[in-house]
Amino acid sequence: MEDKIRRAADLIQASRHMVAFTGAGHSTASGIPDFRSPGSGLWEKANPMLVASIWAFRLDPQRFYDWIRPLAEVMLTAAPNSAHYALSDLEARGFLQAIITQNIDNLHQRAGSRRVLELHGHMREATCVRCYEIVPVDPAFEQKVRAGKVPYCHCGGVYKPNVILFGEQLPVRVLNEAMAEARRCDLMLIAGSSLEVTPAADIPILAKESGARTILVNLQPTDFDSRADVVIHGDVCEVLPRIVAAVE
């Protein structure tokens, strides 16, 4: 383990343009369940394909809001963990140029990271599905959802949080920026992602194929393990701060 941490730190120090790629495993220590992966608590309660798809949302927004309410509550009260702070520290020290994340929990930004590309959207805003008006998810909006109501636009359409549901395309501008970063970087640190959700999981492959070195930190083995330059199976909250501390 110590050897691998040293090698990872050396790669970071030698890099010119480093990008991080993070997934659900990055936030589990903050209490955020992994709602897109099978086996997580939220799959067992309700199949997200049935409630968290764009078709289900259009058919029954009340059911969607009933499902997402506890998840939204957890995200509002969750705090960034040591893995989030390790990455914001790297960015502040000039070693990290961007974070590409599959997470919608806002925790990278709350830990102080500035350049965060959110492939699956976020909950800071909502969009009317009829007139496409975008509104901030402010305390009044939250209050409505907390009270069990469906938030409606003045035009009569339902507001949908700006998270990417099953059946929706990833946001084009964000995806293009993420792909540009993957092509441009000479080092990608993949942390807390099992790389099972495509097309997001294609980003590290694109980085590798464009010539970047890769460091993979994840609790479980992944299909990418054999291609990474450094693989550490461990808790991101423990491993990332150790790697960052070893970067001089």
Ligand SMILES: [Zn+2]
């Ligand atoms: Zn509207």
